[in-house]
Amino acid sequence: MNYFDLPKIDLHCHLDGSVRPQTVIDLAKQQNITLPSYDVDEINALMVAPETCPNLPEYLSRFDLPVSVMQTAESLERISFELFEDAAKENVKYLEVRFAPQLHIQNGLTYEEIIASAVKGMKKAEALYDIRGNYILSMVKFLPSDTIPQVIDAGVGLLNQGVVAFDLAGSELDGFSHDYATFAQDAKDKGYRVTIHAGEQGCGQNVYEAISILGAERIGHGVAIKDHEQAYNLVKDEDVALETCPSSNVQTKAIPELSQHPIKAFYKDGVPVTINTDNRTVSNTTMTDEVRKVVEQFGLSEEDYYQIYQMSVKHSFASDDVKQALMQFAK
């Protein structure tokens, strides 16, 4: 299989985890932000998480540097454009990018400006390349939740015009869903789709609750359901797709090593699975790499790959027209 040439779909990719290191340097210079180094390799080394981190919080500490230069409309637009450009150049045909507007208000941007800038960069790339996309608004659990309704409201004007879904990201405590039920309901009432990070560092019960309490239609990661029968059955019964991110899962110790990733077992048992990057820079990866790793580690056939591709199309938050177009790439 030529992994580069294969049509690919990425449903789980963070904007702030996928910034080009040279862009961090350019933007820091433009904005008079002092960096620890102006050497691209040294900046890259600061942005990439170790192959195995002690835990998820250590992985998440890699976002501070890129977030520091993502505080202007121009920087958000540029970084969004470049992410879609990078993905398009490796034959990603559809990309759902997520980020947390709450992290980009340090210089006084409004949530509306933040979201509009990211969407503008995406649309510019869509006009130039053979790629389509959408944005998911992530709420980070490490910040106070009182601003969540403002973020939800700020995205409403672009719903289904670049913005499609609500997510919860950040470290994962047991039982977190109980604290976010009203916010997820508010988002759904206003027309957002729902995907939630769960069962990554946390337990399978978190996945159960993300579906039953928050109404998640997709789960970010979800690997922990392998040890939780009720969550496993609910994912299957409700046809909830798992956004698996193999390299990231090894780095954050969601799984001990790639060979122990449950993606193949899930796939063979009819659990909807998708293959995604999570963070192109922080996880030092691409969709080509993630697909290669999964196919080679688990001996998947080309037919298996296209089945997973079709599952990604089905469970994406794209419009019916875009889904139809994406299906044309499937063999």
Ligand SMILES: O=c1[nH]cnc2c1ncn2[C@H]1C[C@H](O)[C@@H](CO)O1
């Ligand atoms: O894998 C992840 N799990 C939980 N949270 C994550 C992961 N990758 C990135 N994030 C957080 C850090 C980012 O600043 C935030 C928004 O993209 O989402």
Ligand SMILES: [Zn+2]
């Ligand atoms: Zn993630």
